[in-house]
Amino acid sequence: MADLKDVFAILPKNNPLNLVAAVCLFLTASTFVALALYAPLRCSNLKLSLRKVTMASFAGQLLSDITPVRSGYFLNNLADVTVEQGTTGFLPREELTLL
Numbered sequence: 883m884a885d886l887k888d889v890f891a892i893l894p895k896n897n898p899l900n901l902v903a904a905v906c907l908f909l910t911a912s913t914f915v916a917l918a919l920y921a922p923l924r925c926s927n928l929k930l931s932l933r934k935v936t937m938a939s940f941a942g943q944l945l946s947d948i949t950p951v952r953s954g955y956f957l958n959n960l961a962d963v964t965v966e967q968g969t970t971g972f973l974p975r976e977e978l979t980l981l
Contacts (some may be wrong), residue, residue, distance in 0.1 A: 892949040912943055927963060 893901070916939035923930055938956030956962040 886911055912940055915939055915943065923957075923963065928959075930963065 889894045913936070916936040919939050920930070920932055920935040923935060935957065938960050
């Protein structure tokens with residue numbers, strides 16, 4: 883909702899080390915979210931690529947700020963994982979046996 887001109891005017895006034903640290907921490911946190919999605923999916927689909935799951939997870943995280951899209955939709959296109967399987971990666975292991 884901010885004007886881009888105002889944002890770009892404020893950025894040089896900040897400590898660049900803080901910006902770099904924030905970017906690194908964001909990427910680290912997003913990578914762990916992708917790994918948390920990959921681990922249970924790997925059990926059900928041995929041909930699943932970590933790279934594709936990571937790409938789908940990052941895209942889902944970025945787009946979920948704009949729309950309610952999640953990684954499962956990208957996994958469907960990138961790695962032929964059903965949307966249901968993509969969303970079950972977030973369920974506790976006990977609930978997976980009920981599906």
